[in-house]
Amino acid sequence: LADASAAPSWSNTRPFALALATGERADRLRAAYTEEFDRTLDVQHRKPLAAAKLVLSGHAPDGDYKVWKHYPEDLRPHQIEVARLLYGAYGVERHDHEGRDRANRRNAAAFDAPVIGFAFVHKGLMPFSALDAGLMLQTLWLSAKAHGVDSCPLGILAAWRRPVDAEFDVPRNYALITGFALGYADQEAPVNAFRAPRRPVSLIQGR
Numbered sequence: 001l002a003d004a005s006a007a008p009s010w011s012n013t014r015p016f017a018l019a020l021a022t023g024e025r026a027d028r029l030r031a032a033y034t035e036e037f038d039r040t041l042d043v044q045h046r047k048p049l050a051a052a053k054l055v056l057s058g059h060a061p062d063g064d065y066k067v068w069k070h071y072p073e074d075l076r077p078h079q080i081e082v083a084r085l086l087y088g089a090y091g092v093e094r095h096d097h098e099g100r101d102r103a104n105r106r107n108a109a110a111f112d113a114p115v116i117g118f119a120f121v122h123k124g125l126m127p128f129s130a131l132d133a134g135l136m137l138q139t140l141w142l143s144a145k146a147h148g149v150d151s152c153p154l155g156i157l158a159a160w161r162r163p164v165d166a167e168f169d170v171p172r173n174y175a176l177i178t179g180f181a182l183g184y185a186d187q188e189a190p191v192n193a194f195r196a197p198r199r200p201v202s203l204i205q206g207r
Contacts, residue, residue, distance in 0.1 A: 003143035007136040015122035015129040016136060019168045026116045030109045032163035036061070037108035037156070041101060064175035067159040082196050089194035107156045113183030118157065118164050120174035130177060137180070144182055154179040 001018075009015075021029050039059045042050035054060050061067070071079045084094075092099035110116045119137055121129035141151040157164075157179025164176060185192045 001140070004136050004140035007132075007139040009132045009135070010125065010128040013122075013125060014132065014136075015125040016133040017120045017171070017174055019118040019120070019164065019170065021116045021118075021167060022114060025167055026110075026114065029116055029163050029167060030112070032166070033108045033110075033157060033160065034105060036160045036163065037105055044101075045097060061159040062161050063159045064161065065158060065177065067155055078199070085196065086191070086194060089191045091190070104156070107154055110154060110157070110179070110181040111152060111183070113152070113181035115182035116157075117180045117182060118168070118176060119178050119180070120170060121177045123173050123175050126175075133177060137178075141180070148184075149182055150185040152181045154181055 090103045121133050158176050
């Protein structure tokens with residue numbers, strides 16, 4: 001956290017906040033997020049009227065930002081490719097819905113990591129709050145790695161506010177933008193050897 005506090009910030013406003021859960025609180029959050037995820041399975045499997053039923057049940061995702069959304073057409077091919085490679089590392093075939101559910105449920109459970117984190121951004125300074133939060137989070141995760149601790153961003157945790165609001169007194173002007181896990185990767189798990197291919201930074205040409 002000391003290293004993360006050194007990340008650059010818009011006019012030094014530092015318009016973000018973290019919530020960190022360990023022990024029994026992390027276990028409660030893990031259980032709550034897994035339950036929320038399981039409630040969405042019929043929607044994910046595109047069963048008739050599933051979305052309407054989820055809304056009527058009062059258990060629809062209530063995150064500050066829509067996590068499950070269509071990617072822009074120019075970006076979607078990259079998302080599809082990395083999903084194919086990642087599920088392949090899990091040993092999950094394209095039409096293996098149960099296998100995908102198991103893999104995604106591990107995300108919702110934060111991979112059983114000892115620390116579950118949540119990043120919040122100040123609503124009044126968006127989108128610069130998100131920029132600052134990204135700078136801070138990467139600094140945090142790189143510092144953790146330097147200290148022998150692994151990390152994993154967990155955007156899926158931002159799909160719901162209910163679980164985190166039940167555990168933390170989050171200021172009203174802060175929005176949940178992502179979750180993350182801190183812990184120690186299982187070196188025997190093949191998926192932890194997966195590395196996403198990186199495209200070069202796009203350079204916009206002059207006129």
